[in-house]
Amino acid sequence: MTQKLHIIGGGMAGSEAAWQAANLGIEVVIHEMRPTVETFAHRTGNFAEMVCSNSLRSDDDEQNAVGLLHWEMRQAGGIIMATADKHKIPAGGALAVDRDPFAQSVTDALMAHPNISVEYGEITELPKDGHWIIATGPLTSQGLGEAIQAETGADALAFFDAIAPIVYSESINMDVAWLQSRYDKGNSEEERKAYVNCPMTKDQYEAFIDAILAAEQAEFHEGETAGYFDGCLPIEVMAERGRETLRFGPMKPVGLTNAHDPENKPYAVVQLRRDNALGTLMNIVGFQTKMKYGAQAEVLKMIPGLEEASFARLGGIHRNTFINSPTLLDDQMRLKSQPHIRFAGQITGVEGYVESAAMGLLAGRFAAAEILEKPVSALPQDTAMGALVHHITGGAEAKTFQPMNVNFGLFQPVEGLKNGRRGRKDRYKAYTDRAKAAWTDWLAPQE
């Protein structure tokens, strides 16, 4: 094999990509800047270092989307899952690992692979030719970040995420909330009803502000800047600036009429907007927050209509380098403007160790198939991998794109099953059964 695959970054994604491609017979070079150049979060020079929690989250492959992703990665011979299983420590239904032996084992396995070599040092330029995967993660070095930005344009690369909480549409109480765009703007009925609106009385608003001000906030990690950018202030910072700030910001009630009570003007309104083309996920507009997860869920459930809300993800603000994948990448994770470069991992706008490794697995397989000139068939959207990659490369709203973790809201509904909480168990089982069959079929010709 003369055509090498170069992978920049030996983290969760880069390690998995290297393993997959090498096992398909490709010669792989991993370019890793640590330990020569460090990040604020990594502590070692090992590959696949877990920078914070030691958990790969739920291992339930029937009722949980992350558990399903575990299953799909195991089926594909993933090194991250195999090593996690080897270094598993007790954690209830979650898959937690002994972090140092885990990273050491991944490193040893990659180093020992006859098709893999490692070149240490920071890459600061975009490669001009060859086959490349950029998997440099949320803490991509400044030099490479600037090179990526020069190619993609400043607006298409973010250095922080500002995530507003995302709610499963089916868990919103539409007896309280109603559909309407502000001032009924839009050219079609769908556009005029693009937002879900949750009304608040004055008392509800005041209690809500008190709760926000009292809620515990997550600390910024060392090395993260707590400087906020215009238009992305966390709601608690807005509330601290003045009790009315939110009512003149994301909670302004103007241009809206409560369909359930047209005579009474709401004192404030919380709006939710579609977060995916399927319409199964809604994000709470302008509600980026650093409130701790427990406190956040409690406070958000005070919003009328969201009392029973299920969250696909809670809000957060972190140091996080990620590209606008919906506009920049094709469905094989290639940079449209430079198709010899793929992106994988958290830099593509997925979130979490498992999701990052999963995108590495795919990128490694796609790149290997290209080098071997054995194209793979289109990835079924009904798999967890497919749902996630479809979301980042096309399903998500490009304008408001923020990192996403895997969840059932990304899956196409299974026809004929009950909606809402009551049907949830059956629905999730149907999603995971369908995904497992589709993933098995997709993998079979590649083995």
Ligand SMILES: Cc1cc2nc3c(=O)[nH]c(=O)nc-3n(C[C@H](O)[C@H](O)[C@H](O)COP(=O)(O)OP(=O)(O)OC[C@H]3O[C@@H](n4cnc5c(N)ncnc54)[C@H](O)[C@@H]3O)c2cc1C
């Ligand atoms: C502080 C922090 C805490 C997090 N906590 C969690 C958590 O608890 N749970 C969770 O699921 N997710 C967490 N994440 C999110 C994310 O899932 C992990 O960061 C995950 O490791 C991402 O995998 P990755 O492969 O994309 O990037 P990484 O694992 O970070 O790997 C990227 C690699 O690229 C290298 N690199 C960067 N730039 C260059 C360059 N120019 N040249 C060569 N090498 C380079 C880095 O040294 C690194 O080894 C956290 C992120 C951060 C920043």
